[in-house]
Amino acid sequence: MTKYQEYLQNYDGEPMRIMEVCGTHTAAISHCGIHSILSPKIKLISGPGCPVCVTVTAYIDRLVELALTPGCVVVSFGDLLRVRGSSRSLNDAKALGGQVRMVYTPMDTLKLAAAEPDKTFIFAAVGFETTAPVYAMLLEEALRAGIQNIRLLTSLKTMPPVIDWVCANQGGIDGFLAPGHVSVITGSEIFRPLAERYSIPFVVSGFEPEQILLSLYALVKCRGMGKALNLYPSVVTPGGNHTAQQSVKKYFMPCDASWRGMGLIPGSGLCLRPEYQQFDSGSVALTEDHDANPACCCAKVLTGAIGPRQCPLFGKVCTPQSPQGACMVSTEGSCYQYYVNKRE
Amino acid sequence: MCVALPGKVVRVDGTKAQVDFSGNLVTAEAGLVKIKPGDYVLVHAGCILQVLSEEEGNSISALFKEIESL
Numbered sequence: 536m537t538k539y540q541e542y543l544q545n546y547d548g549e550p551m552r553i554m555e556v557c558g559t560h561t562a563a564i565s566h567c568g569i570h571s572i573l574s575p576k577i578k579l580i581s582g583p584g585c586p587v588c589v590t591v592t593a594y595i596d597r598l599v600e601l602a603l604t605p606g607c608v609v610v611s612f613g614d615l616l617r618v619r620g621s622s623r624s625l626n627d628a629k630a631l632g633g634q635v636r637m638v639y640t641p642m643d644t645l646k647l648a649a650a651e652p653d654k655t656f657i658f659a660a661v662g663f664e665t666t667a668p669v670y671a672m673l674l675e676e677a678l679r680a681g682i683q684n685i686r687l688l689t690s691l692k693t694m695p696p697v698i699d700w701v702c703a704n705q706g707g708i709d710g711f712l713a714p715g716h717v718s719v720i721t722g723s724e725i726f727r728p729l730a731e732r733y734s735i736p737f738v739v740s741g742f743e744p745e746q747i748l749l750s751l752y753a754l755v756k757c758r759g760m761g762k763a764l765n766l767y768p769s770v771v772t773p774g775g776n777h778t779a780q781q782s783v784k785k786y787f788m789p790c791d792a793s794w795r796g797m798g799l800i801p802g803s804g805l806c807l808r809p810e811y812q813q814f815d816s817g818s819v820a821l822t823e824d825h826d827a828n829p830a831c832c833c834a835k836v837l838t839g840a841i842g843p844r845q846c847p848l849f850g851k852v853c854t855p856q857s858p859q860g861a862c863m864v865s866t867e868g869s870c871y872q873y874y875v876n877k878r879e
Numbered sequence: 880m881c882v883a884l885p886g887k888v889v890r891v892d893g894t895k896a897q898v899d900f901s902g903n904l905v906t907a908e909a910g911l912v913k914i915k916p917g918d919y920v921l922v923h924a925g926c927i928l929q930v931l932s933e934e935e936g937n938s939i940s941a942l943f944k945e946i947e948s949l
């Protein structure tokens with residue numbers, strides 16, 4: 536390992552800007568300080584891979600509205616509760632008497648819904664390719680068990696289109712640390728067309744510090760080459776998890792999706808198929824987006840245009856205790872990670 | 880939110896499994912992959928996404944030979 540570490544420390548070739556797309560990688564890198572041992576010629580940039588951070592205002596507003604509707608209960612992962620829409624978060628809705636339940640897995644919605652059949656339970660279905668199969672499973676099980684009071688408010692997104700957007704609209708990235716757990720489902724080959732189109736290496740990486748270092752080494756070595764490498768073969772295969780892909784396909788289809796900071800990206804989302812519309816809770820056309828604090832630069836942070844510390848509010852007005860944008864709320868958000876780990 | 884953790888399957892019950900995360904037993908959905916007790920699996924949001932394979936070592940060292948020669 537030291538050999539790779541040394542190489543990365545002493546690297547003196549062409550400057551390398553590497554984007555870690557996934558929020559879990561941002562968290563792992565910030566936590567173990569990998570960025571601080573790299574040569575100044577290698578710069579790590581955080582990307583748009585925190586599902587909560589890229590969720591637009593209109594989606595949060597719709598969740599708040601549902602939570603405050605009599606007879607409705609919003610069910611969510613904890614990350615989303617503190618994110619503010621145009622004026623309120625789900626936590627605010629709760630304080631106003633709205634119904635919000637936090638769960639560890641979407642599957643818990645089945646028990647909740649079965650216990651209170653007179654209420655409608657709406658799961659806040661955010662996430663990427665990794666989480667989509669879990670929502671498919673929830674619907675499968677609800678249909679099997681005849682549970683009729685479950686709905687989804689979807690804001691599901693897919694990685695290749697947004698990476699494509701970053702390459703085409705922003706550029707300046709010399710390598711991608713491809714999202715490991717997304718790749719478990721999609722397979723590592725999904726990144727090959729992008730690698731070849733832009734002549735940029737993609738390396739699918741695990742999350743341990745040694746795995747990340749190896750992947751960075753591979754990216755630097757492959758600079759300028761359109762290669763897609765899988766350095767997480769213990770769980771990632773070239774083709775991914777076929778069963779999971781099929782179950783996602785059964786319930787969902789590609790759609791255009793709005794991303795914070797990037798606007799509408801064609802084909803970058805997943806929505807319920809027409810034959811399963813009975814499960815939808817009004818997810819269509821939730822595109823409007825604006826930052827809760829007008830000075831918040833989340834939009835630029837998410838695309839790697841600026842680093843979190845370049846936001847004038849960072850650490851002054853905006854801290855994890857009083858977050859001004861989603862990137863400081865989510866524990867996978869770049870601003871949160873840079874703040875708690877003092878990452879430069 | 881794409882966090883996934885490895886654990887060991889201790890029991891399989893139809894489409895569900897008991898997974899041991901360093902002493903904590905958790906029930907997880909097992910519909911997406913074929914599993915058996917003793918398997919190490921990757922769990923995300925209460926759902927088993929994949930079985931950890933033992934091939935890793937070999938395939939990484941092969942890839943690295945290729946990278947080194949660049």
Ligand code: SF4
Nearest residue numbers: 832833846853860870
């Ligand atoms: S530091 Fe806060 S205000 Fe600035 S971009 Fe990040 S979340 Fe937004």
